[in-house]
Amino acid sequence: DTEVTQTPKHLVMGMTNKKSLKCEQHMGHRAMYWYKQKAKKPPELMFVYSYEKLSINESVPSRFSPECPNSSLLNLHLHALQPEDSALYLCASSRQGQMNTEAFFGQGTRLTVV
Amino acid sequence: KQEVTQIPAALSVPEGENLVLNCSFTDSAIYNLQWFRQDPGKGLTSLLLIQSSQREQTSGRLNASLDKSSGRSTLYIAASQPGDSATYLCAVSRSGTASKLTFGTGTRLQVTL
Numbered sequence: 469d470t471e472v473t474q475t476p477k478h479l480v481m482g483m484t485n486k487k488s489l490k491c492e493q494h495m496g497h498r499a500m501y502w503y504k505q506k507a508k509k510p511p512e513l514m515f516v517y518s519y520e521k522l523s524i525n526e527s528v529p530s531r532f533s534p535e536c537p538n539s540s541l542l543n544l545h546l547h548a549l550q551p552e553d554s555a556l557y558l559c560a561s562s563r564q565g566q567m568n569t570e571a572f573f574g575q576g577t578r579l580t581v582v
Numbered sequence: 583k584q585e586v587t588q589i590p591a592a593l594s595v596p597e598g599e600n601l602v603l604n605c606s607f608t609d610s611a612i613y614n615l616q617w618f619r620q621d622p623g624k625g626l627t628s629l630l631l632i633q634s635s636q637r638e639q640t641s642g643r644l645n646a647s648l649d650k651s652s653g654r655s656t657l658y659i660a661a662s663q664p665g666d667s668a669t670y671l672c673a674v675s676r677s678g679t680a681s682k683l684t685f686g687t688g689t690r691l692q693v694t695l
Binding site: 474510511513516524558572574576 | 628675686
């Protein structure tokens with residue numbers, strides 16, 4: 469099983485809403501990531517979790533709040549977003565360590581902020 | 583700062599043709615390089631992973647090469663099919679931070695009947 473599952477697939481939210489994106493993997497991977505992809509652009513790294521601890525935050529605004537409740541789950545909590553935050557949000561996972569760090573991605577959540 | 587460029591940005595070929603996609607990166611201190619495929623509005627599908635110590639990886643009709651010293655990788659697709667139409671992205675991870683991928687600008691491939 470090389471699947472990373474993201475829910476929901478689509479999300480429309482207002483600028484005053486609070487919502488969460490969810491990501492799940494059962495490959496035993498201990499590194500999990502959030503990427504943001506704008507239209508016709510490559511994905512850009514937002515956060516990295518290693519062994520359930522935040523290891524990289526790419527200077528992401530605080531209106532995005534990641535959470536890793538256990539080794540299989542990764543959440544991204546959204547609050548007071550702006551229309552320019554509309555994008556495809558991708559979750560990924562990989563084995564931790566220096567061997568075979570192939571990254572596997574989910575299908576993404578298409579977020580629209582209105 | 584690592585910069586990853588892919589040429590061409592778009593490519594249209596007739597079915598059955600062999601083709602090469604190019605990826606170049608500015609910092610040769612990479613840990614590995616990964617090729618992905620992305621269908622419109624979808625996530626990324628991993629195609630091939632090349633460790634920095636390797637020169638080549640093959641999977642079916644796909645062959646990826648890596649020349650770390652010159653900062654280049656190529657993805658060779660043999661006998662292209664309409665189902666190969668997608669955007670192809672290369673991504674490099676930096677030594678010491680194997681978990682952080684920097685993506686290229688992508689090549690949008692269309693294979694026509």
